[in-house]
Amino acid sequence: MNNKINIKSADDKDIPVYIYEPSIERIGAIVLIQEIFGVNDHIKDIAEKFSKEGFITWVPDIFYRVQNDVNLDYSATSIEKGKELKGKSGWDLPTMDILSCIANLKVSHNVATVGFCYGGSLSWKAACSAYGLDASVCFYGSQISTFLDKTPRCPTLVHLGEKDETINKEDQNKIKHFSQNKEPSIEIHTYKNADHGFFCDQRDSYNEASRDLSYKRTIEFLKKSL
Numbered sequence: 001m002n003n004k005i006n007i008k009s010a011d012d013k014d015i016p017v018y019i020y021e022p023s024i025e026r027i028g029a030i031v032l033i034q035e036i037f038g039v040n041d042h043i044k045d046i047a048e049k050f051s052k053e054g055f056i057t058w059v060p061d062i063f064y065r066v067q068n069d070v071n072l073d074y075s076a077t078s079i080e081k082g083k084e085l086k087g088k089s090g091w092d093l094p095t096m097d098i099l100s101c102i103a104n105l106k107v108s109h110n111v112a113t114v115g116f117c118y119g120g121s122l123s124w125k126a127a128c129s130a131y132g133l134d135a136s137v138c139f140y141g142s143q144i145s146t147f148l149d150k151t152p153r154c155p156t157l158v159h160l161g162e163k164d165e166t167i168n169k170e171d172q173n174k175i176k177h178f179s180q181n182k183e184p185s186i187e188i189h190t191y192k193n194a195d196h197g198f199f200c201d202q203r204d205s206y207n208e209a210s211r212d213l214s215y216k217r218t219i220e221f222l223k224k225s226l
Contacts (some may be wrong), residue, residue, distance in 0.1 A: 020051035029109035033119030036082030038070025092147030127152035135225035147172035161194030
């Protein structure tokens, strides 16, 4: 079950947030961060999956400052629209809004961020900025390699596809090299024959084996961290 609420941002805006409540005993809380396609059916499906595992899951509408209720598919037209919205939204304000979600949840829960694509990079940025965040999971965040000036403040898990040209071999190696011997730990997994977006069964790049393994690792990591 999900409900939509508004919470206050640090600059007194109303952040729309979809809330997915578990029907079983709660393990902790997740701030689930969207791709460039908005809070679409894929992201809502993931939120539902996490809630069924026992995590209260908040999904902020990251694009609300530019356009409300963005729900795009994976067509070429939608990709261009998503890139435009991402460019207008930038990084700092979405990160600030994610930190507001973390702060609200932290009152009564241990909290993790989980992000995909654009959201994967935002999950990394949030982990580098937030105090009190307990874990961060980043799925194929294509900008992570440009955000290596700071280290995550919490245990972090990164999933990368070996065939992903949006995060090419050089950038993947930068992330891996940066992540060595860090404390808190940064755990990197790469997936053979997996391209960008391999987790999404609505995309041509969907890879079921990689999706299943990365999901299993994510749940294990969250249960251990929260």
